Amino acid sequence: MIVAGDQQMLKQINRMALVRQLCSQPGLSRAALAETVGLTKSTVSMLVRELLDEGWLTESELRSTGALGRRATPLHIDGSRLALLGADMGIGEARLVATNLLGEVLAERVLPYADANDPGACIAAAAAAMAELARPDGALSGRTVLGTGVGLHGVVDDVMGMLHYAPHLGWRNVDVAGQLRAHFEGTALAGLPLYVQNEANVAALAELEFSGQVDADPLIYLSIGYGVGSGIIVNGRLLTGLYGFAGEVGHTILQQNGPPCSCGRRGCADALIGLQALMDEVYGKLSGASPEQLERLFQQSESGDPAACKAIEAAGRNLGVLLNNLWVAFDPMCIVIGGAAIRLGERFIEPGRRVLNDCASATLLPAPTIRTPRFGLNAIAIGGGAMVRHYLMRPFADDGAARRNAGRAGAPSTLAAGFWAWS
Template identity: 75%
Template sequence: MIVAGDQQLLKQVNRMALVRQLASTPGMSRAALAETVGLTKSTISLLVRELMEEGWLSESASLTTGALGRRATPLHIDGSRLALLGADLSISAARLVATNLLGEVLAEQVLPYAAPDDAASCIALMAAGLAALTASPALARRTVLGIGVGLHGVVDDATGMLRYAPHQGWRNVDVAGQLHAHFAGTPLAGLPLYIQNEANVAALGELEFAGESSADPLIYLSIGYGVGAGIIVDGRLLTGLYGFAGEVGHTILQQGGPRCSCGRHGCADALIGLRALMDTVYGKQQPATQEQLERLFTQAESGDEAAARAVEAAGRNMGVLLNNLWVAFDPMCIVIGGAALRLGERLIAPGRRVLDECAAATQLTAPTVRTPHFGNNGIAIGGAAMARHYLMRPFDGQGPARRNRARLDELPPALAASLQVWG
């Protein structure tokens, strides 16, 4: 609840309400904004002038309406003066982007890790790359507003702590603290920093930059070595009490199914994830390496019988998960992303068929299922989108609105232990 005396916060909330409105409905005039947002015309004029001076908004040629009086001047989000940074701290490399406020990529970089098992060196590499991006010619006359980072594991988004990244072997890594230390003395020092699980970040990218605000609720289903989901409801990320919402890789799809890394049987991770596919095709005694993953993609594309059979089965299991997500959240759209997209329709088509069969049985229309708009840079671009998302919602804090709730290290020991193995 806003405190009556906090005029600066109230003003910032009002400013960003205008920006959000123009992000969803470009071209509105000051008068239309006043009517829609519920502020006086004089207040709108003052706030718009400030936002234009700072680089958030711009105006285009006046519209001829045929009415008497001053012509309406359309307002838009300005893509020419401000910038956002996004990063994907993935399993083998850091992907970095700089975008404008409209999500258009200004600069990008991929930095392979020298030591993927060493979290500190990977974070340092990413921090140096982000600082270097600010010196690129594309950002020469732009002001960077904030930074968003996607992590492949269980994240305490209020503190920036990576609790567990199962496929990197990282535990209890203070990513936010290390980044702030590396940013000291650089142009990034003191900038707002937002950190989230990669599926949540990618979901925000689809919401903010892909024009999908009308596809709300929206679910981003990320399928890589494991399985996770980012869930958008009413324009906000659903994080849950402990930031653990969307860990659908550990929903049970098959009782008595393959053993999962969490110790249970039949989880989505153990039936759909790329690690599970490699175990099926090559045996669990084989190490899950990037080379082996590339081999799996090549064999699936060439029609190898064992690989094709495993991908088909994973696709059908994915269809069961799609149905469960549909029933649980009733989304307008489910976006399937992650490294498994390399398998293309070999994976997605069986999933769609299962979902369509479920829909036909209930005589309802299944949600749209599609692939992401941003390809390999989806998480990095989502990081920039996350920065914009929370900057435009100043009253939300860092989005989770969970700062006064229990942290993972304050949970009962048994529950905390179970969460540590999920990712």
């Protein structure tokens, strides 16, 4: 039975199919788009006209094909009229970025938290800064904002917009999406799409949407900060799993009977390669952690301090074990190593690459490409904008969300609660 809205959904799917095709193949003409996507030329012409009017697409100069008849007009994604907002709700600060549809940064803000122990105040300050960016007379004047995406450093229920646990902030069961929507009321962001997701997933979407690589799928973004997480892209989609916990690799066991982890087990990736574990190794477990101490670790690494370099080398070898595990589990084309740990540089990454290559040589198969993020410190914030583009360009029913909601109905609450307790 056809119900109200079906034709509109089909139209939107077709519109965004054209946009996605031009993301991967800029410069196609209307006729080439029709042939590639499988729509009639008249349908493509009508949809392209709408997308041009709305600011999604732009035309370039007519191109001569040598054939008789009307010359083809190349079409491209328009970077001049629309904007995407992204935020990285980090450990000590929020990083906000506005980009165009091509991922080019239009404006950015860094907002230190007045009190990182007060999630409500942190969210309110970030919301106010984002609303300020989106003001009609603000930094994005003349552009239409399409939506906002937020990366959170913890276990996130993206369906409900809930941050269940951020271990290095101490935030528990915070309705981030609900609070943001409340603060956006009366601003230019009211009613616009809003997405929240774990920071590694968000950074993975930045690499998928904005890196310009059409052959980097499957892709894994391995985020190494105080702890370890990952975002996994397969067939152009973010792999989130039944309950949204896919990619939580920080508690995969790398070493039986290894060092104790905060989860109560031993030998987890967090306890072997996370920055907290590195600081514990170099400075002792009673030293705690602070931005100043982390900066000291980076400086000692850069200067070649023997104790720091020994610990970093050992962590790098364990990184290689994790890289191998991810490789054989997902067979990715590329693994991007991001997070604060990339400041340790090749002292950290090269030992991991060597371990992975040794494992690959034993199988006679090529190892995946290992590289660092294309967007540096802004990887998560830019990923927030990429998340908006990603979901707007894929207006399908979210089967993963539906499956998770169905699974929750019959799942014991202790399953999720136990996971959040040690993530």
